[in-house]
Amino acid sequence: MMVVRILVHGHVAEFFPGGQHEHRLSLSEPMSVTRVIESLGVNPKLIMKVFLNGKPASKEDLVHDSDELLLIAPASGG
Amino acid sequence: MLYGYGGHVLRVDLSSRSVTKEPLSESLARGWLGGRGFVSRTLWEELPPGTDPLGPGNLVIMASGPLAGCFLPGSGKIHFGTKSPATGGYGDSNMGGHLAAELKHAGYDMVIFRGQASSPVMLVIDDDRVEIRDASRYWGMGCLKTEEALKNDLGEDFQIATIGPAAEKLVRYACISHDFGRQAGRTGVGTVLGSKKVKAVAVRGSRAIPLARPRQAWEKGKEMFQACFSNPGLAQWTPQGTAGVTDWVNEVGAFPTRNFSSSYFEAYRQINGQALLDRLVRTHKGCHGCPTPCGKYSFTRSRMGEAWVEGPEYETIALVGGNCGLDSIEDIAYLNHVLDDLGIDTISGGAVIGFAIECYQKGILSREAVGRELSFGDPEAVLYLAQKIAARDGIGDLLADGVKRAAGELGPEAERIAPHVKGLELSGYESRYAPAMMLAYMTCDIGAHHNRAWAITYDVQVGQDKVEGKAQRVIQLQHIRPLFDALGLCRLQWVEIGFDLKHYAEVFPLVTGWDYSWDDLLRISEKIWNQNRCFNVREIPGFGRSWDYPPSRVWEEPVPTGPAQGKFIPRQRLDDLLDDYYRLRGWSPDGLPTRRKLHELGLDDVANTLADKLPE
Numbered sequence: 001m002m003v004v005r006i007l008v009h010g011h012v013a014e015f016f017p018g019g020q021h022e023h024r025l026s027l028s029e030p031m032s033v034t035r036v037i038e039s040l041g042v043n044p045k046l047i048m049k050v051f052l053n054g055k056p057a058s059k060e061d062l063v064h065d066s067d068e069l070l071l072i073a074p075a076s077g078g
Numbered sequence: 079m080l081y082g083y084g085g086h087v088l089r090v091d092l093s094s095r096s097v098t099k100e101p102l103s104e105s106l107a108r109g110w111l112g113g114r115g116f117v118s119r120t121l122w123e124e125l126p127p128g129t130d131p132l133g134p135g136n137l138v139i140m141a142s143g144p145l146a147g148c149f150l151p152g153s154g155k156i157h158f159g160t161k162s163p164a165t166g167g168y169g170d171s172n173m174g175g176h177l178a179a180e181l182k183h184a185g186y187d188m189v190i191f192r193g194q195a196s197s198p199v200m201l202v203i204d205d206d207r208v209e210i211r212d213a214s215r216y217w218g219m220g221c222l223k224t225e226e227a228l229k230n231d232l233g234e235d236f237q238i239a240t241i242g243p244a245a246e247k248l249v250r251y252a253c254i255s256h257d258f259g260r261q262a263g264r265t266g267v268g269t270v271l272g273s274k275k276v277k278a279v280a281v282r283g284s285r286a287i288p289l290a291r292p293r294q295a296w297e298k299g300k301e302m303f304q305a306c307f308s309n310p311g312l313a314q315w316t317p318q319g320t321a322g323v324t325d326w327v328n329e330v331g332a333f334p335t336r337n338f339s340s341s342y343f344e345a346y347r348q349i350n351g352q353a354l355l356d357r358l359v360r361t362h363k364g365c366h367g368c369p370t371p372c373g374k375y376s377f378t379r380s381r382m383g384e385a386w387v388e389g390p391e392y393e394t395i396a397l398v399g400g401n402c403g404l405d406s407i408e409d410i411a412y413l414n415h416v417l418d419d420l421g422i423d424t425i426s427g428g429a430v431i432g433f434a435i436e437c438y439q440k441g442i443l444s445r446e447a448v449g450r451e452l453s454f455g456d457p458e459a460v461l462y463l464a465q466k467i468a469a470r471d472g473i474g475d476l477l478a479d480g481v482k483r484a485a486g487e488l489g490p491e492a493e494r495i496a497p498h499v500k501g502l503e504l505s506g507y508e509s510r511y512a513p514a515m516m517l518a519y520m521t522c523d524i525g526a527h528h529n530r531a532w533a534i535t536y537d538v539q540v541g542q543d544k545v546e547g548k549a550q551r552v553i554q555l556q557h558i559r560p561l562f563d564a565l566g567l568c569r570l571q572w573v574e575i576g577f578d579l580k581h582y583a584e585v586f587p588l589v590t591g592w593d594y595s596w597d598d599l600l601r602i603s604e605k606i607w608n609q610n611r612c613f614n615v616r617e618i619p620g621f622g623r624s625w626d627y628p629p630s631r632v633w634e635e636p637v638p639t640g641p642a643q644g645k646f647i648p649r650q651r652l653d654d655l656l657d658d659y660y661r662l663r664g665w666s667p668d669g670l671p672t673r674r675k676l677h678e679l680g681l682d683d684v685a686n687t688l689a690d691k692l693p694e
Binding site (some may be wrong): 007008009010011012013014017021042043045046048049051054070071072073074076077078 | 240309310311314315319320321322323325326327329330391392393395396399405505506528529535538539562570573575576587
């Protein structure tokens with residue numbers, strides 16, 4: 001099994017399991033960012049930006065073993 | 079001693095040019111916290127019913143909160159309130175910067191302006207020395223130029239709030255400006271200062287703010303700052319600030335486009351946070367105690383001229399940009415500078431100008447009436463209208479009264495497309511595909527403003543077509559988010575970083591010495607919300623459910639393009655949303671708080687005052 005670390009930035013963490021900002025997910029095969037988010041019970045449209053291992057990524061990119069996925073929440077304007 | 083407070087209130091009578099100082103009431107502080115709570119209670123108790131918003135009887139209240147100025151993230155918010163000249167009801171707006179902290183260091187929590195000066199004045203607060211001074215030489219100057227001049231004349235260590243030419247001309251959506259780009263923009267708080275001929279407020283303070291448990295408050299503050307700085311997303315969020323949300327709002331079909339006729343702007347990538355960062359931003363700019371600086375100090379070269387500007391923030395990009403069809407971030411930034419210096423709220427200003435352009439396109443406004451051609455995507459047209467509005471010249475005189483009043487003059491089709499609720503123009507979210515966000519606009523106490531309940535993320539998570547359950551969420555947010563405005567804190571650390579709200583419940587007793595739980599604080603927020611609703615009942619003849627609807631375009635016209643294409647909210651579904659909302663709030667189906675609900679909240683005096691208007 002592959003394990004990925006998922007960090008959730010911002011208030012949308014409340015929609016993730018347990019309202020937590022950090023999650024670990026076991027994958028049987030590489031999976032798109034969209035599917036990773038869906039597997040945590042969250043609508044991928046909710047996420048504003050994605051960073052994979054510290055670099056900007058798209059929701060179509062594949063997540064592999066030991067990757068770190070950072071999900072950025074939208075914030076209201078000033 | 080009141081811990082967490084400056085300890086005094088200043089009453090400024092502009093008609094007699096006198097200032098009195100009194101101790102801050104402990105019952106006011108305990109019952110209403112500060113900021114928005116002080117504004118709400120003071121307006122209820124001290125404003126004579128039926129007061130003309132632009133007459134001498136109106137009040138302008140400037141108030142900080144108990145956590146403002148403390149060693150805490152985002153502790154730089156100050157609140158302004160008045161009877162709004164835009165809506166005729168409760169009006170308030172807040173801004174960041176450094177004024178709240180300075181005011182408390184001078185020993186004050188609230189300044190109440192009443193009366194009208196016979197010639198331009200400014201209030202200068204220098205610790206115990208408080209003076210109303212002549213400000214004639216600054217009258218007519220822009221907000222930014224006035225602040226610069228006062229920094230030169232008084233000293234750079236004064237924190238200064240100013241109004242611009244638009245407020246002097248009583249444009250109903252004029253703002254109060256501070257720190258060269260922060261504004262209390264909404265509901266015409268600047269307009270009322272203009273009616274009183276108050277050009278500026280300058281504050282310098284040197285006292286410490288007393289804390290109940292200073293060592294523990296210090297440790298808690300450090301913990302909160304460290305939690306901010308160690309947040310994994312902070313470095314990725316900060317560079318673009320609020321402008322970074324532009325793509326997302328388009329992708330979920332909510333970006334105000336061409337007078338809210340659509341919710342998707344095809345050129346959004348040319349005006350988004352990345353464009354701003356790549357082409358204009360020179361440095362980040364934060365407020366007092368800010369670990370997450372959303373402000374961007376930028377330099378723009380546009381076809382209209384060059385300018386330094388703080389921003390553009392997301393709301394300006396949305397309303398001056400997409401809503402006016404502008405596809406150049408340089409042009410938007412330049413117009414941001416112009417509006418800031420004129421002292422026009424960029425949200426209402428952008429909404430009014432977009433409305434005027436669509437009226438022109440539909441033949442509702444003629445070339446003769448306007449004085450030139452208008453089209454979406456023409457920055458010169460936006461500049462022209464902004465200057466006309468600020469001067470109340472020609473067509474600007476009509477538009478200076480806002481879209482509701484202008485549409486009332488222009489006829490039914492203009493009323494159908496005028497983007498407002500209660501007379502306050504919509505901010506940056508077109509919500510025909512976001513029912514919770516729409517309900518948030520419909521029920522917001524000041525009119526159509528986003529920051530009381532930014533519910534659009536809930537729409538996206540649970541379903542943008544669904545209305546079920548949305549009212550509960552809107553109410554929850556309407557208690558949490560405005561609570562920050564009473565405490566004197568910026569809410570962005572909670573929104574951006576996802577701060578656990580328990581941080582705030584933990585630090586409150588360390589600062590004030592009062593053992594309030596988070597639920598206690600939320601209860602006060604609910605009390606403020608209900609009192610503001612009652613203020614509108616008292617001040618607006620016939621106020622109730624009928625005042626909570628958006629323009630009929632929302633339920634008559636599907637979104638024409640983008641992710642929300644074909645979407646709209648049928649009138650019956652808007653009614654369902656309101657029915658749920660009123661029931662959950664304990665209000666009548668007509669949208670009136672019941673006397674029982676007010677009693678439950680400890681607002682018996684409010685219930686008694688309105689006994690003949692409110693249901694049992």
